[in-house]
Amino acid sequence: MRIKKHWNTIPFDPRKIPFFYGWVILFAAVFGVLVSAPGQTVGVSTFTDYLIDAIGINRNQLSTAYMIGTITSSFVLTWAGRMYDKYGARWTAMAASLLLAFVLAMLSQSDRLIGLFVTDTDSTIFSGTAIAVMLFLFFMLRFSGQGVLTMVSRNMLMQWFAARRGMVNGILSVFVALGFSITPLTFDWLIQGTSWRMAWLLMAGGVGIVFTLFAFFFFRDNPEDLGMLPDGEKHDAHKNDVTIKAFRQFNLSEARKTFTFWLYAIPLALYSLYITGFTFHLVSIFEAVDMDREKALAVFIPVSFLSVGISLVGGWISDSIRLKYLLYFVLSGELIALFSLGNLNDGIFYYGFILGHGMTSGLFNVLMTVTWPRFYGRKHLGGITGFVMSLIVFASALGPVLFSFSYTRLGSYSYAFFGFAFIIVILLLLAWKGNNPQDKLQNEKSFD
Known part of the structure; x- marks a missing residue:
């Protein structure tokens, strides 16, 4: 236009x-x-x-x-x-x-x-x-x-x-x-x-x-639009045998029909759901296992350092490896974090949550940003990321309510933690199918 x-x-x-x-x-x-x-x-x-x-x-x-x-x-x-x-x-x-x-x-x-x-x-x-x-x-x-x-x-x-x-x-x-x-x-x-x-x-x-x-x-x-190239220079469609340029431009409807789309979108939404619910009920979750407010608030300091380091390294290596390996990492982090919260105490599981949450939050933005243009092209990037963002925002709104229901109706936050952990296990088993749809289209002309 x-x-x-x-x-x-x-x-x-x-x-x-x-x-x-x-x-x-x-x-x-x-x-x-x-x-x-x-x-x-x-x-x-x-x-x-x-x-x-x-x-x-x-x-x-x-x-x-x-x-x-x-x-x-x-x-x-x-x-x-x-x-x-x-x-x-x-x-x-x-x-x-x-x-x-x-x-x-x-x-x-x-x-x-x-x-x-x-x-x-x-x-x-x-x-x-x-x-x-x-x-x-x-x-x-x-x-x-x-x-x-x-x-x-x-x-x-x-x-x-x-x-x-x-x-x-x-x-x-x-x-x-x-x-x-x-x-x-x-x-x-x-x-x-x-x-x-x-x-x-x-x-x-x-x-x-x-x-x-x-x-x-x-x-x-x-x-x-300015007669320039991405990165400022011409690149091959592959880097270390990883497809980095799109051979076909998918629109939102086409992207949603691929299994890969949901393998990446659902873990991102689940992360948003559990971390919003956890943050909203932070003090209550720790008090339920006899841990004080200061211990609860202190958890974010080591998480932030771990997250920043993983984000830098993850962003750097994502240009050279298949994204499904990062998906494994994110899902593993979510599983560790949720399992640790379900068994939360002042010892190993406290630090287990720090490790798992740091792993996931460090690579969340990498998968959220890099996945869609690499897998589906740039022409319809707004429509695709807009839909993914809608899933993430919707899930973030449900998190506090579901965690509250688990605590007030079932008597413990652990039911929510273990329930979401079960979903993550299923996604981990399916993650091996999270390949780039562009890999099958290598003989077509690149438009990215």
């Missing part, structure tokens, strides 16, 4: 810079994912208590609105992916950033917005109205931040690299992990320095003005 390429050389021509523009794209992608932080759970959690006090609803009601808003956003992410395919990274990112800025501004006035519909907090309809308003705001927040902005930034990076996809994704993952790790402290510092309202308004201004202009200046959809 014409708008996809429109103004590609304005305000500057990427071909005229003295090095491959893909490295600028890497920087832009890192910034794009980090800017999504206000729409991520790690960013929202800092404001939760302030919202509860200001609005006048309880924690369960706010959590319900957040869950339903998240689930609802997952239903439209496939459509957003198709819009990315149609309009390109630059314009889609700008639209998402403006929407994110708008909803952040609305959240800063959420209690007053509710007051426009009902002023009596003791009335029978107040809670329902408040939940409905917050549900709509959370829907827009999760759709624009966690969903579209993250998807567009990662997809754009994959468009500009082929032979080095894993390496650049590893670099991206390290900076994002470090950035998200300081997000709660940064947001809390901003709140303490101003107020929870002003903090969201400042973020709205930063996203809506600064990042929108940044996306216009530096985001570009793909190198071919």
Whole structure:
């Protein structure tokens, strides 16, 4: 479509810079994912208590609105992916950033917005109205931040690299992990320095003005539109006997018909489900086995170091090995983590969870980003990753509820842990079939 390429050389021509523009794209992608932080759970959690006090609803009601808003956003992410395919990274990112800025501004006035519909907090309809308003705001927040902005930034990076996809994704993952790790402290510092309202308004201004202009200046959809090549140079379709370029461009419907698609999509969704459920009920899970809050919170420090190291190494080697070997690694990590949680104690299983979770979180972004362009091509990348993202977001919304049901109805979180571990065992047995669909198409012309 014409708008996809429109103004590609304005305000500057990427071909005229003295090095491959893909490295600028890497920087832009890192910034794009980090800017999504206000729409991520790690960013929202800092404001939760302030919202509860200001609005006048309880924690369960706010959590319900957040869950339903998240689930609802997952239903439209496939459509957003198709819009990315149609309009390109630059314009889609700008639209998402403006929407994110708008909803952040609305959240800063959420209690007053509710007051426009009902002023009596003791009335029978107040809670329902408040939940409905917050549900709509959370829907827009999760759709624009966690969903579209993250998807567009990662997809754009994959468009500009082929032979080095894993390496650049590893670099991206390290900076994002470090950035998200300081997000709660940064947001809390901003709140303490101003107020929870002003903090969201400042973020709205930063996203809506600064990042929108940044996306216009530096985001570009793909190198071919500028007469350039991925990686800045021509590569063979294979690297160390691994197919790295697509011989056929699959659309979403065709991709979903392949068994391989589900072998990679389901483990990613399950990881999102269990880690969201675990994080949401973190203190309760540890208290149930007589471990204190400090021990629970401390688990993330060694996990983050392990995850960053594995992410760098995994991204680097993913360019030279079959991805199904990384799938084995991720599934093994999930199994170790879930089995350790089901037997959680202050000894070996505590460290077993650290090991398993670190293994999985380190390679999650590698498989989430590298798999789809390598297996199904770049032409319909937005539609495919939009659908995968919808599965991940939907699963993340179910995690806290399923874990809560396991504890309150069955008496232990272990039922949920062992139930999901059983599913992982089945996937491990099937993972040997997780080959690249392009391997069967090597005699066809490459379009990647």
